[in-house]
Amino acid sequence: MSKFTGKTAVISGGAEGIGLSIAKALAEQNMNIVLTDINEENLQKACLELEENKVSVLPVVLDVAEEDQWEVVAEQAIARFGKVHMLVNNAGVGGDSTSIESQNKKAWQWALDVNLMGVVYGAKVMVPLIKQHDEGGWVVNVASMAGMGGVPYSGAYTATKAAVVALSESWAGELESEGINVSVLCPAFVQTRIYDSERNRPAQYKSDKDTR
Ligand SMILES: NC(=O)c1ccc[n+]([C@@H]2O[C@H](COP(=O)([O-])OP(=O)(O)OC[C@H]3O[C@@H](n4cnc5c(N)ncnc54)[C@H](O)[C@@H]3O)[C@@H](O)[C@H]2O)c1
Numbered sequence: 001m002s003k004f005t006g007k008t009a010v011i012s013g014g015a016e017g018i019g020l021s022i023a024k025a026l027a028e029q030n031m032n033i034v035l036t037d038i039n040e041e042n043l044q045k046a047c048l049e050l051e052e053n054k055v056s057v058l059p060v061v062l063d064v065a066e067e068d069q070w071e072v073v074a075e076q077a078i079a080r081f082g083k084v085h086m087l088v089n090n091a092g093v094g095g096d097s098t099s100i101e102s103q104n105k106k107a108w109q110w111a112l113d114v115n116l117m118g119v120v121y122g123a124k125v126m127v128p129l130i131k132q133h134d135e136g137g138w139v140v141n142v143a144s145m146a147g148m149g150g151v152p153y154s155g156a157y158t159a160t161k162a163a164v165v166a167l168s169e170s171w172a173g174e175l176e177s178e179g180i181n182v183s184v185l186c187p188a189f190v191q192t193r194i195y196d197s198e199r200n201r202p203a204q205y206k207s208d209k210d211t212r
Pocket residue numbers: 012013014015016017018019036037038039042062063064065090091092093094114142143144145146186187188189190191192193194195196197200
C-alpha cells in the first residue's frame with residue numbers, strides 16, 4: 001500500500017496527452033481519479049479506457065478558465081469520493097506563434113486565461129478541500145521548460161509558463177505548514193497534440209485581422 005492508496009486526485013486537461021498519462025500513473029498507485037477536460041467526447045473515451053482497467057474515475061467537463069466550473073468539479077468530487085488530496089493543474093494551450101509586432105490581445109487573453117488563471121482557479125477551489133481533512137496532499141502544476149527559458153515567437157506561452165513556475169514557488173512556501181506539497185513539472189518536448197491547441201480555442205478568443 002502506498003501513501004497514495006485510496007486518495008483522490010483531480011486532474012485538468014486529462015482527456016489525452018500528458019494529463020491522461022498522469023491519470024494512468026496515479027491510478028497505478030490506486031488513487032481515485034476525477035478526470036476533467038474541456039473536450040467531452042475525448043473525456044468520455046479516456047474514462048472508458050480507465051474504467052476498463054478497473055480505475056475509480058469520475059469524468060467532469062471543465063473549462064479551466066471558468067472559475068464557476070471548478071466549483072462544480074469540487075461538488076461532484078466530494079459527492080463521489082468524499083475528499084480531495086491532490087490537484088494536477090495540467091490543462092494548457094500552446095498559444096499563437098507570432099512575432100513581437102503581431103501580438104494580439106485575444107490570443108494573449110486565451111493563453112493567460114487557460115495557462116495561468118486556470119491554474120489559479122484550480123488552486124483557489126481545490127486547496128481548501130485539501131486543507132479541510134488535515135491529511136495533507138499535493139498540488140502539481142504542469143508548466144514547461146519554456147517557463148525556465150524563453151522560446152522565440154512564443155511570448156504568451158513562455159510568459160504564462162514562467163508565471164506558473166513562480167506561482168508554484170510561492171505556493172510551496174504558503175502550504176508547507178499545512179502538509180501540502182507543491183511541485184512544478186517542466187517537461188521539454190513530449191509528443192502530444194499541444195501543437196494543435198487551436199482545436200480547443202473557444203470562439204471568444206478567436207482573433208480577426210482587425211483585432212489588436
Ligand atoms: N507536449 C509538450 O511538449 C509539452 C511541453 C511542456 C509542457 N507541456 C504542458 O503540458 C500540459 C499538457 O499538454 P499536452 O502536451 O498533453 O497537450 P494536449 O493538447 O495533448 O492535451 C491538452 C489537454 O488539455 C485540454 N484542454 C485544452 N484547453 C482546455 C481548457 N480550457 N480547459 C480544460 N482542458 C483544456 C485538451 O482538450 C487536452 O485534452 C500543458 O500545460 C502544456 O503546456 C507540454
